[in-house]
Amino acid sequence: MAAARAPDAPVITVHVPLGDRAYDIFVGRGLLGEAGARIAALGARAAAIVTDSNVGALYGGALADALQQRGLRASIITVAPGEATKSYASLETVCDAVLEARIERGDLVIALGGGVVGDLAGFAAAVARRGVRFVQVPTSLLSQVDSSVGGKTGINSRHGKNLVGAFHQPSLVLADTALLDTLPIREMRAGYAEVVKYGLIDDAGFFDWCEANWQGVFAGGPERNEAVAQSCRAKAAVVVRDEREEGDRALLNLGHTFGHALERITRYDSARLVHGEGVAIGMCLAFRFSAFLGLCSADDATRVERHLVTVGLPTRLQDVPGGFGTVDELLDGMAQDKKVKAGALTFILARGIGQSFVAHGIEIAKVRAFLNHEIAATRT
Ligand SMILES: NC(=O)c1ccc[n+]([C@@H]2O[C@H](COP(=O)([O-])OP(=O)(O)OC[C@H]3O[C@@H](n4cnc5c(N)ncnc54)[C@H](O)[C@@H]3O)[C@@H](O)[C@H]2O)c1
Ligand SMILES: O=C(O)C(=O)C[C@@H](O)[C@H](O)[C@H](O)COP(=O)(O)O
Numbered sequence: 218m219a220a221a222r223a224p225d226a227p228v229i230t231v232h233v234p235l236g237d238r239a240y241d242i243f244v245g246r247g248l249l250g251e252a253g254a255r256i257a258a259l260g261a262r263a264a265a266i267v268t269d270s271n272v273g274a275l276y277g278g279a280l281a282d283a284l285q286q287r288g289l290r291a292s293i294i295t296v297a298p299g300e301a302t303k304s305y306a307s308l309e310t311v312c313d314a315v316l317e318a319r320i321e322r323g324d325l326v327i328a329l330g331g332g333v334v335g336d337l338a339g340f341a342a343a344v345a346r347r348g349v350r351f352v353q354v355p356t357s358l359l360s361q362v363d364s365s366v367g368g369k370t371g372i373n374s375r376h377g378k379n380l381v382g383a384f385h386q387p388s389l390v391l392a393d394t395a396l397l398d399t400l401p402i403r404e405m406r407a408g409y410a411e412v413v414k415y416g417l418i419d420d421a422g423f424f425d426w427c428e429a430n431w432q433g434v435f436a437g438g439p440e441r442n443e444a445v446a447q448s449c450r451a452k453a454a455v456v457v458r459d460e461r462e463e464g465d466r467a468l469l470n471l472g473h474t475f476g477h478a479l480e481r482i483t484r485y486d487s488a489r490l491v492h493g494e495g496v497a498i499g500m501c502l503a504f505r506f507s508a509f510l511g512l513c514s515a516d517d518a519t520r521v522e523r524h525l526v527t528v529g530l531p532t533r534l535q536d537v538p539g540g541f542g543t544v545d546e547l548l549d550g551m552a553q554d555k556k557v558k559a560g561a562l563t564f565i566l567a568r569g570i571g572q573s574f575v576a577h578g579i580e581i582a583k584v585r586a587f588l589n590h591e592i593a594a595t596r597t
């Protein structure tokens with residue numbers, strides 16, 4: 218059961234100005250208690266809540282009751298937790314359940330859960346009846362700071378991560394940071410990797426802030442709301458500049474070229490590797506690759522790794538439970554990356570902390586040499 222927002226608990230609003238697809242992100246403790254009113258204000262008659270069995274058991278009933286009290290017909294569609302749920306089979310299940318519930322284009326699909334539920338439900342909303350409005354109620358740190366914002370939706374293919382999907386912006390994002398009190402610590406750490414990402418991309422001051430304040434973020438102090446809101450501001454700014462990733466938006470992929478290849482190799486098995494862990498390893502690899510190419514100092518790469526190790530995240534290929542495959546398997550995974558242009562790899566590299574850039578046309582031979590060097594190296 219979700220606690221109501223205390224009268225003095227602040228709500229931070231981040232507006233995403235995307236013309237006729239503009240929306241607000243609300244961040245604060247206890248916002249689920251206001252979800253009925255805030256969602257009813259969108260003017261729908263019915264809502265299908267998509268959730269996974271972990272989150273549904275904790276918060277599904279409260280959300281459905283709140284909507285019904287505001288006169289919306291609410292139904293709940295429950296999927297299995299974990300990355301393997303971002304599949305063709307789950308897409309079919311969710312689309313059919315949305316249609317079965319007679320959700321019209323002007324009604325709502327509500328994603329209540331982490332990024333897995335958000336990506337799957339968002340994609341179902343994008344394609345059912347060729348487009349139904351949807352709302353994100355993110356419940357993991359990762360989904361509050363990243364996946365609920367920006368409109369990327371989709372599922373995985375055996376060929377790679379998120380290879381089937383659509384851009385479909387939400388109409389509203391409600392991030393109740395109190396819900397993170399029930400999030401398992403491993404998932405909290407994984408989501409935190411995407412928080413650090415914003416500092417590494419273009420905001421060295423925010424990386425300093427993370428080093429100083431991460432414990433408050435984990436403990437649920439005011440630092441948590443600040444980290445979520447600042448991450449949403451940073452992501453919204455990039456998305457507004459380049460909604461469909463024709464340029465700058467690729468910066469948000471820092472660490473993902475390596476990370477997605479690792480997720481494919483581990484067959485989307487959340488017991489072995491979750492997305493944020495892949496991103497943590499991938500960001501360290503991106504910084505060490507940048508140092509290997511002479512673009513950034515080894516000290517900066519070491520500082521990135523030190524912070525991620527401090528919070529308990531994996532940072533090396535060797536940290537993947539059950540192994541990371543071979544260099545050829547890694548390169549094979551990267552060849553399916555959506556940033557590939559004219560057959561050549563694109564990486565997000567860095568000249569230092571907060572100085573990342575999009576690098577096209579990276580030679581495979583250099584990536585191979587770097588990966589062999591990584592495998593031979595031991596942690597300092
Ligand atoms: N669309 C985007 O822009 C974008 C951005 C980043 C990541 N992603 C995607 O997001 C996914 C990862 O999302 P995630 O890290 O949230 O994983 P997840 O959705 O699997 O959630 C993590 C786990 O925590 C549980 N959980 C979630 N909220 C909880 C809560 N409040 N209390 C207790 N348990 C809770 C879930 O049931 C699940 O077991 C990946 O598929 C990744 O590709 C998408
Ligand atoms: O929103 C974006 O753009 C991102 O790249 C955010 C990433 O954290 C996220 O994992 C995203 O789903 C990756 O997108 P993809 O296009 O590389 O599949």
Ligand SMILES: [Zn+2]
Nearest residue numbers: 411473492496
């Ligand atoms: Zn990501």
